[in-house]
Amino acid sequence: MSHQNYGIRSLIAFVSVPLAAMLVAGCSGSNTASTTTTTTNAVTGNAFVIGTDAPVAGVISFTTQIQSVNAIDSSGNSVSLVSGTPTVDFARYNGLQTLLDLNAVPVGTYNSVQITLGTTTIGYLNTQAGAAPTVQTEPATLSTSTIKVTLPTPLIVSQTGPVGLRVDFDLYKSIQVDSTGQITGNVTPTFNVTAVAPSDSGGHIDDFDAAVVSVNASGQSFVIQGPHGRQFTVQVNGQTEFDNSESLSDLTTSSIVEVSGTIATADSTITADEVAILSQDGFHAGGQVTYVQPPSGTATSFDLYVRDLLPTTTGLSLGQIATVNLTGNEKYFIYWMHNPLTQFLFNSKALLPGQHVSIGGPASGATNAQAVTAKRVVLRNWGFNGTVVAGSMNSGNDTFQMNINGFAGLLVPGPVTVYLGTATDFRDGLTSMTSLTAGSNIRVVGLLVKDPLSGNSVLLARHVDQLN
Template identity: 30%
Template sequence: MERIIRTPRVWPGLLVLALAGLGLSCGSKTPVGPELAKSGTVYTYIGDSPACDVLSFRMNISGLAFRRSSNSSSFATVFPTQSIYYSLHMDYAALRDYFTIMYLAALQEDTYDGAQLTLTLPKIAIYDSSVDPPIRVLDGVLSTTTPLVPLQPSITVSSTKLNVLRFDFDMSKSLQLDAQGQVTADIIPVVTATPVNAAADNTYGTLDDLVGFISQVSPTPTGTFIGTFKLQLHSGSGQGVPISIKPDTSLSGVPDLKSLETGRVVEVMAKVDSVGNIVAENVEVEDRAVAEENRIAFFGTVLPTPVLDASGNVTQFKLYVRAMEPDKSLDVPLDSIVIVNISPATGFQVSPRPENLTPLQFGATSITVGQELLVHGQYTLTTGQPTVIDANSIYLRRQTVQGGLSSFIQVGSDGKSGAFWLSGCSTLLQSTPIMVMTTAVDTAFVNVFGLAGISPQATLFVRGFPFFVKDATVIRGTPVPAGTLVLFATQVRQAI
């Protein structure tokens, strides 16, 4: 995502939307596009809160403009313009409590007190076991397609520093319910926007879930970086974002930067430095997508009921398709259900690997209903039949599980390490016991001080890798019954 100019090593206008929790910004050292007079860098973020059985909540962002504080009728348009058009594919249910990039752009130096989004093509996908197939897709009806979001406080864009702005999208409040508590097609966008200040280390937060495919690799050292690659986000609907690689960046899946290929699907954890570079901490390098050969990456949720062999290995399962990299939705529609075949040659991994704080390994016995997976493989189309994917590799992804405290298993003397049973909110997770494990070092508690502060009546959002444990075992001194979904929490957030 470029289309930016920089003034003394600063992006003149970067705009980034992050989905489902908080957002992050991005940057690069390579100026792209015409130089703007007195431009400054701006980053924008978006977040959301999930509804229980909503599998996907998509709206394209087809326009973005900022209102000048000096004149309530004067806007600085980022896109669309005569030369720039984007319709960014955003799924607000996909990145709960994670950050990703929406857009980077040049914004004229000024003070702005509002941001106007243009939202199009709203769709809501809901898991509903009473229908066959068990997916209801609603064409959303927006109360407004151009919500004006106040910037609180206002932001003064300067060419001498990086300006970062975060949007938080509240999905649970935006979706409307009927008298029976069912999600309706009505959508009232609830969005807040807040400027983000630099942290003590002069970075602007962590992008912990940048997902896309590589469109360009440059292994040429520049300054403190050993090279860069360009990451195409949002299934190809957005810009290409330059990712800077340090000597100590972890490249999981390849030996070095020179081994990267265009077309590879990657998941990136990165930080944004003071001049706007997106500096990778970890890059999970996955399979190479070849759209012409029907070999792509499918993101989705495991649906009932996986097929097992005599040893308890999953050999086939149904996957709800939330997204693809790259986009092949003309062949395989979004919100459809595909059949995934697993063979002895199928590889298994978690992503990102540094976030796996568990002694558990992901494999064919670890797949269960409700998990969010990334499946790489070649698909086959058959008229009148579900699409079949022969899986080459399957990645267990971090996810945020919504639910409530059922009971404590143990609480350590530090008040933060321990374990508890979580009652899952989603219908897909209600048939599987969920054990949450926490530590004082690895688990962040948000809106609550440790385990003892969790209210039994509160809604919790627990983030981590959900490992299905087929056989009874003991993990960190805690007995785990057979058939348990174990979630090592990197974050426990209590709703307020």
């Protein structure tokens, strides 16, 4: 097919919505499959996929195989928006979005979306006083594997500009619990789906981990391969910020990076606003710190619940807890924080249970999941759900306190002080700290750090979201 037959990219975002959106999620279960129509001479665009979540209490993973995601027009014609059958952990992202896929689809007007799920597993954290937490898993029983959602505003794919979908998966409403709050294993898949543009907040790529395939220094770009095998071109410019005082010239085919940015309107490449090199040695693992040894002072090791893994051929596996041994030679830095003082906020004395971190090093250091070694440890943003503590709002210090709940609440003792800055934004109905009310459900997306003076856990807020 000639280049002229390709239209604009459409985007798909896989996310779990804030609690407010959970309560109004418009979706319906359907076991009726639409006819898939393939037109070889159709004018097409492309679709990209993004992800986030809001975990139910105790749930640390919700892993499901995406059998298909199809857009359906008013005539019942269906087009596929996702290539292959990727496995996605919907509990991996909380308040952040990631790129999952980018595909060519025929231009047209689509009024609904049909999602088919395959094998699904729920993982939850099991904690015991004085012992390192463990992870328990159980298979999920879906009330329906095929869900059809009518779009409130049609998805119109044209050749004049990129469009997309934001597909929100509601973990809180989907996972069923009994009268005591225990997970039953039964799941009623609940989605909220809306059309978005790449310039919308729902179209931004907050967090995308990928391996570098090639670097084009003169073209100010590099090619990456994501966890599902697809390759994407990343463009950098004068506004792109590289973490840890590194640059495009530091990238090699052994680099694994985290990229934030948007899909470009002209050629559907990723325009990066932030790049961090997570590893220079071909191996990366990321996830939640669940245990630090010793609990205070200089850490000699920590346990990591593995959510991200590149490559997947080491001694580690997704969904397990691995032990990372520290030698004192590791390099520490913080994603999206360009300040020489970061070394005082995050180091081997500042590791905390609940932090979202990445480790990077040679694959030879990851052959044994109980004795992993790394060269880099990177602190990253993550979303912490909880409730606002009454009387804690301090406008003079731009702080308030929250009690963290969900599985992170099992790791982080409360209450936790939240620090606001000039770059903190309030979303989903909140406009400022004055919008907060005692006991309200919120999510703070940011960095969990140890106060160097008190030793207490504090949050540096990037986003504050209303959840009800």
